[in-house]
């Protein structure tokens with residue numbers, strides 16, 4: 250390597266002078282050939298750093314970092330490991346703020362062979378000989394980062410209290426209690442019929458809590474077959490299953506670690522799983538299926554149900570101890586028919602949202618339509634109101650909706666002969682619709698009326714595109 254200095258003949262120089270010239274040359278090479286260089290002492294504190302390195306760390310004033318611990322400035326550093334082991338790490342990758350560098354780290358010894366510090370150099374990220382390798386590594390790294398970002402977006406709360414519409418006294422009380430719950434870290438139990446906004450409130454509580462930057466993970470207990478529930482909640486060790494899950498997987502509690510888990514339709518939890526959940530809530534430890542090992546987690550639980558849990562406790566269908574454990578901060582979500590004063594602002598918000606999502610022109614409501622909407626029982630609550638507004642928006646040609654736009658259409662036109670499969674399909678859809686109506690939207694009750702399991706009902710709802718009914 251050419252040092253780029255006009256050096257006198259080494260033999261002409263006294264030893265200390267030669268040392269100092271060579272040292273200067275060495276640092277000069279660092280300056281020009283490498284992105285950054287740093288030297289730390291045995292306390293892992295910075296004793297020297299070049300401007301490139303400081304720039305990469307985003308530090309404007311070099312003097313301010315002299316004496317700082319390197320692992321505070323650069324949490325990914327392995328320089329402390331070099332100090333501890335005395336072993337160099339000559340070639341490695343280090344990622345800082347989404348940029349990746351090739352780094353080399355080495356111990357610095359005194360004449361007696363004692364470690365007196367460690368040095369690290371970062372090569373330019375575009376350093377020619379390594380460029381193809383670095384480019385490939387960077388692309389992979391960026392891809393991984395993107396996947397992680399998407400993943401965490403999926404696991405984050407989308408709604409806040411600002412999205413909870415309603416200024417009537419019942420809704421105001423619900424929001425106030427929610428905000429109070431957000432300031433505490435206790436278990437919350439949301440009680441309300443289907444479509445009253447339990448998940449919306451759960452997300453808002455999480456988003457306003459100290460766990461907001463951590464995951465929000467939701468699980469609808471009623472939608473998972475009993476046999477898969479435990480693995481879904483607590484995870485499974487590799488080999489606990491055959492087939493697709495042979496590699497093992499994390500349960501929702503693990504995924505929610507540090508954040509909030511939202512357990513919807515908790516009343517549908519089978520008794521055996523209730524006992525396991527109670528233990529998890531008491532110990533904050535999970536045991537993945539087949540793992541034989543306890544894993545500590547730190548999760549705030551928000552549970553929700555549309556069922557009468559005290560009556561289920563009475564009937565021996567729900568464990569009393571679990572009920573008390575969950576019922577720390579109960580919040581009742583009023584059904585829409587008890588807060589007709591909220592219909593107008595809710596409809597306005599929903600119509601704006603429908604137009605935004607569908608691209609259809611935004612509709613308004615005539616005073617008669619508003620009065621009509623406020624007089625309806627809305628067994629499916631806000632979700633049903635939204636569906637009604639969506640349907641009317643799609644079907645009406647005029648900008649202002651009237652009650653006629655919401656009334657059921659007249660008798661269907663005479664049908665052409667159907668295939669048997671189509672006739673069965675329509676009859677099944679109709680049976681599901683009326684069971685849901687009779688159960689006021691409660692899917693477990695609807696499944697019971699239909700004489701099928703909950704999971705089968707959910708499958709059929711998804712198949713017919715009726716999930717939102």
Ligand SMILES: Nc1ncnc2c1ncn2[C@@H]1O[C@H](COP(=O)(O)OP(=O)(O)OP(=O)(O)O)[C@@H](O)[C@H]1O
Pocket residue numbers: 412413414415441442443444445446447448449450513555595598631632635
């Ligand atoms: N107060 C509200 N303001 C605005 N939108 C609301 C409100 N309450 C509910 N919604 C909307 O209604 C729909 C249903 O709400 P959500 O899924 O939170 O209900 P849920 O009680 O969890 O229902 P289920 O028990 O069936 O799962 C969502 O689109 C939600 O955004």
